[in-house]
């Protein structure tokens with residue numbers, strides 16, 4: 001997970017008006033106790049724009065979406081309902097969602113199905129669990145959950161938002177690709193811990209993908225180190241590594257971590273602005 005800049009200028013033409021229209025209709029439905037309808041966020045141009053902004057990668061796990069799956073337009077704050085923390089079983093206690101944010105540009109991300117949809121998947125310990133952000137949106141204090149836009153600022157979300165938070169401050173990678181909450185002061189980051197848990201950032205298949213990615217990155221690093229130690233130009237290997245450090249590449253947060261760990265002593269002789 002990396003920080004991503006989402007400019008207001010990226011909002012597709014007509015999207016804000018369509019969102020406002022939908023919100024007006026939903027307010028009427030809400031008053032009459034009828035189920036709300038959401039569709040404005042499914043604007044195909046919006047999805048194209050979001051895919052561009054997130055470089056066709058999942059906003060949470062950085063897996064490539066393009067060419068493998070359509071990708072989900074994900075609501076950071078769930079639109080319909082919020083499943084409360086610890087809810088398991090057929091009856092899950094819930095609260096109303098953030099309907100007024102259903103087509104709010106700042107609330108939309110792109111996610112892979114595995115991070116977003118609740119599915120049974122092998123977790124880091126190979127035990128099958130239901131993993132996926134789904135309609136979870138944990139807060140530091142449940143009592144502060146907003147019932148409308150005016151009280152949104154009181155919330156302290158526990159899920160990282162890549163357009164607001166710096167994931168580097170909350171997540172750390174171990175050398176083998178495992179992920180853990182970072183230390184914040186004397187404690188471990190609550191946001192890091194919750195994001196790993198709800199988005200399944202330590203799920204088994206994702207760990208395998210990162211382990212594969214590590215082999216490619218480490219091959220480049222080894223060749224670069226060998227070249228530097230022999231006073232040779234690292235040439236194409238350095239070019240390869242710089243490409244893998246581009247924010248548009250998969251698992252770039254992990255790549256950055258590997259470079260810091262294994263190239264730190266050589267950084268002086270390399271120009272790695274990407275770090």
Ligand SMILES: [Zn+2]
Pocket residue numbers: 058059060061062063111112113114115116
């Ligand atoms: Zn993902």
